[in-house]
Amino acid sequence: MIKIVQPVIEDEEISGVIDVLKSGNIAQGPVTAEFEESFAQYCQASHAIATSNGTTALHAALYSLGIGQGDEVITSPFTFVATANSILMSGAKPAFADINPLTYTVDHNEVASAITKNTKAVMPVDLYGQPSDIDELTAVARKAGAFMVHDSCQAIGAEYKGKKVGSFADVSCFSLYATKNITTGEGGMITTNNPEVAELARQFRHHGQSAQRYEYLDLGYNYRITDIASAIGVAQLKKVGRFTEARRLNADYYNKALFNIDGLVTPTVAKDRTHVYHQYTLRVTEEFSMSRDELVAYLKDNGVAAGIYYPKALHLFPQFKDLGYKEGDFPHAEKASREVLSLPVHPLLKSSDRQKVIEIIKQAAKEKK
Numbered sequence: 294m295i296k297i298v299q300p301v302i303e304d305e306e307i308s309g310v311i312d313v314l315k316s317g318n319i320a321q322g323p324v325t326a327e328f329e330e331s332f333a334q335y336c337q338a339s340h341a342i343a344t345s346n347g348t349t350a351l352h353a354a355l356y357s358l359g360i361g362q363g364d365e366v367i368t369s370p371f372t373f374v375a376t377a378n379s380i381l382m383s384g385a386k387p388a389f390a391d392i393n394p395l396t397y398t399v400d401h402n403e404v405a406s407a408i409t410k411n412t413k414a415v416m417p418v419d420l421y422g423q424p425s426d427i428d429e430l431t432a433v434a435r436k437a438g439a440f441m442v443h444d445s446c447q448a449i450g451a452e453y454k455g456k457k458v459g460s461f462a463d464v465s466c467f468s469l470y471a472t473k474n475i476t477t478g479e480g481g482m483i484t485t486n487n488p489e490v491a492e493l494a495r496q497f498r499h500h501g502q503s504a505q506r507y508e509y510l511d512l513g514y515n516y517r518i519t520d521i522a523s524a525i526g527v528a529q530l531k532k533v534g535r536f537t538e539a540r541r542l543n544a545d546y547y548n549k550a551l552f553n554i555d556g557l558v559t560p561t562v563a564k565d566r567t568h569v570y571h572q573y574t575l576r577v578t579e580e581f582s583m584s585r586d587e588l589v590a591y592l593k594d595n596g597v598a599a600g601i602y603y604p605k606a607l608h609l610f611p612q613f614k615d616l617g618y619k620e621g622d623f624p625h626a627e628k629a630s631r632e633v634l635s636l637p638v639h640p641l642l643k644s645s646d647r648q649k650v651i652e653i654i655k656q657a658a659k660e661k662k
């Protein structure tokens with residue numbers, strides 16, 4: 294089976310972990326500080342704060358901006374559930390805005406229409422590894438007096454106007470989960486240029502304590518990462534350029550092979566930005582020889598794992614439907630959830646694997662409807 298994701302773990306990750314285990318400092322300590330420093334540098338942000346995962350990074354980000362009960366945060370309904378769950382966790386209300394059907398990121402005009410007097414933040418998602426419309430969204434947020442919180446969990450290394458994501462928003466969040474472009478197994482990272490926001494995020498991650506221990510300034514959680522995980526992160530971050538390059542080569546190969554097949558729509562990269570292909574996502578439309586779900590099954594039968602990210606828009610799940618949403622509210626997101634299909638694009642994919650994926654899809658395209 295050609296896998297849809299595979300983490301790249303090499304000698305440096307393994308020896309880094311062994312060094313931490315032998316050091317006796319296995320919880321959050323000096324290796325995490327080193328990881329944070331190199332992450333901040335990589336994103337050209339002033340501060341980076343590591344957390345236990347991407348979801349806790351988002352929760353801490355919202356806390357550090359003072360967002361809570363009575364506030365609204367506008368985000369995409371077409372994302373992993375953690376994006377919107379973090380808003381519920383903060384006590385605020387998620388408000389959805391439909392996506393741009395070409396890039397799958399939230400549409401800035403739809404965000405502008407969703408603004409209310411309670412809007413406290415706009416939280417775009419760099420879905421599949423492509424930055425959102427940062428300038429337009431920032432203009433909408435600033436006009437409303439709202440913060441920008443960037444869910445860049447899938448987009449480490451992606452660039453907007455020549456600059457990496459992680460330094461544009463008031464706060465940006467990354468996930469280091471096993472399937473992400475770089476990983477620590479489980480882990481997360483917050484970046485910001487605002488020292489007070491950084492301080493509050495650190496406090497929130499550590500039971501609400503000030504830099505002085507056992508001085509509890511507010512409710513906080515244990516959202517810390519371990520040095521065991523950070524050792525993996527330090528090694529991974531050094532290789533992110535190589536990983537991204539491999540993903541791009543795979544994506545280019547697919548683009549060239551698939552762009553002229555009826556009923557398949559290859560990814561669009563909007564101008565002024567680069568894509569890091571956390572996922573290589575096609576649209577399977579009615580013109581294709583089989584349905585999206587049939588193509589997933591066909592690929593699977595022939596030894597290729599394809600993924601559907603995501604099969605249902607968030608506003609249709611109970612915890613958000615209760616906010617008053619219904620089917621039909623976000624037609625582009627709902628249509629995307631019926632049509633998208635992601636192919637294996639990870640760095641460990643061999644050229645023979647890519648070739649096999651293409652052959653199977655071309656075979657599928659010839660099937661009678």
Ligand SMILES: *Cc1c(COP(=O)(O)O)cnc(C)c1O
Nearest residue numbers: 346347348373375376446468470
């Ligand atoms: C992975 C992911 C998250 C959550 O990260 P975890 O590390 O799994 O908690 C949030 N948002 C998006 C868009 C993600 O892909």
